[in-house]
Amino acid sequence: MRISSWIRQHLAALRALLVLTVITGIVYPLAVWAVALGPSLHEKAEGSIVEVNGQAVGSTLIGQLFTDADGNPLAQYFQSRPSAAGDGYDPTSTSASNLGPESILDTPADPAVLAQPGTTPEDAGFKASLLTTVCSRSQAVGQLEGVDGSRPFCTPGGVGAVLSVIGPRDSRGNVVNPTRVVSVNEPCSSDPAAPVTPFLGAYEGVKVECAEFGEDYAIGQIVPIRGDARANPAVPADAVTASGSGLDPHISQAYADLQAARVAAARDVSVDQVGAVVDDNQDGRTLGFLGEPTVNVLELNVALDQQYPVRG
Known part of the structure; x- marks a missing residue:
C-alpha cells in the first residue's frame, strides 16, 4: 500500500513537472517572442540597431x-x-564608479615609480577622487568647446581644491589657529627647478603647502575651497559625470x-x-x-x- 502511494505521488510530481516545463519553457517564451514581433516592439527586440549603408554602426x-x-x-x-x-x-x-559626494581626496602616485619610463600615474598608484575627476573633465570639455571649464571646488589646474588644515581644535572639532595648511590634491614636484605653486597662497594667515608623498594629512581638518567659479558652470553636469x-x-x-x-x-x-x-x-x-x-x-x-x- 505504501509503495502504491509512493508511486502515485511521484507520478503526480512528474505530471506537474511536464506541465510546468511546457508552460514556462515553451508556451511563455513563444508568447514573449510573438509579442516582441509586434510593430511597436520589434525594433527594440532586435537590439535597436542603427545601420548606415547596410552596415551596423x-x-x-x-x-x-x-x-x-x-x-x-x-x-x-x-x-x-x-x-x-x-x-x-x-x-x-x-x-x-560608486564614488559619492564625499570622494574629494585623491590617492597620490608614488613619485619613485612614476619616474620610471612608460609609467602612467595609475601604474604608480594614483586614484582620482570623484571631485578631481569632475574637475579634470570639466576643464577638458571647456578647452574643447572654447568655454570656461571652471567649477566650484576645483583648482585652475583641474583637481579638487581641498585643504588639510592642521592645528589645535575646539570642542566642535574645528581647527582654531592653524599651524599648517596643505593642498592635499596638489603633490609637490620632484623637480626643484619647477616647484608646485598651490592654488591658494594662504589660508587664515598660514602659507599653503603642496602635498608630500607618504605624509598622512588625515590628521588635519579637510576643508574644500569653493573658489570664485560661478555657481552655474558653463559645462553641464552630464558632460562630466x-x-x-x-x-x-x-x-x-x-x-x-x-x-x-x-x-x-x-x-x-x-x-x-x-x-x-x-x-x-x-x-x-x-x-x-x-x-x-x-x-x-x-x-x-x-x-x-x-x-x-x-x-x-
Whole structure:
C-alpha cells in the first residue's frame, strides 16, 4: 500500500513537472517572442540597431565613443557623456564608479615609480577622487568647446581644491589657529627647478603647502575651497559625470547646445543648421512628464553625416 502511494505521488510530481516545463519553457517564451514581433516592439527586440549603408554602426540603446585612435574627440561629432563601463560603454562591464559626494581626496602616485619610463600615474598608484575627476573633465570639455571649464571646488589646474588644515581644535572639532595648511590634491614636484605653486597662497594667515608623498594629512581638518567659479558652470553636469549603468546613449539639451558651434565649424555649416538636426533627434520626457528632454548621440551623429557630411 505504501509503495502504491509512493508511486502515485511521484507520478503526480512528474505530471506537474511536464506541465510546468511546457508552460514556462515553451508556451511563455513563444508568447514573449510573438509579442516582441509586434510593430511597436520589434525594433527594440532586435537590439535597436542603427545601420548606415547596410552596415551596423551601433544601437540607440547603448552609448559609444566618438574619438580617434588616440582617444581624442572627433571635432565633427557630438560627444557622449563619460562612461565608467570598462574602457567606455562596454555592455559586458556595465557599472558606475560608486564614488559619492564625499570622494574629494585623491590617492597620490608614488613619485619613485612614476619616474620610471612608460609609467602612467595609475601604474604608480594614483586614484582620482570623484571631485578631481569632475574637475579634470570639466576643464577638458571647456578647452574643447572654447568655454570656461571652471567649477566650484576645483583648482585652475583641474583637481579638487581641498585643504588639510592642521592645528589645535575646539570642542566642535574645528581647527582654531592653524599651524599648517596643505593642498592635499596638489603633490609637490620632484623637480626643484619647477616647484608646485598651490592654488591658494594662504589660508587664515598660514602659507599653503603642496602635498608630500607618504605624509598622512588625515590628521588635519579637510576643508574644500569653493573658489570664485560661478555657481552655474558653463559645462553641464552630464558632460562630466557618467550614468549609473555607464551605457546611457543620451546627453542633455544643454550639452548638445554647448557642442553645436564646434560641430558646425568642423562640418562648415551654420550653428542653426546643426541646431535643427539636434531638435529633430530630441527625445521627450519619459512618459511625457518625467525628467528632461534628451538627445540620442548616435542618431544625431548619423543624421549629421547624412545631411552635412564632412568634406575633404
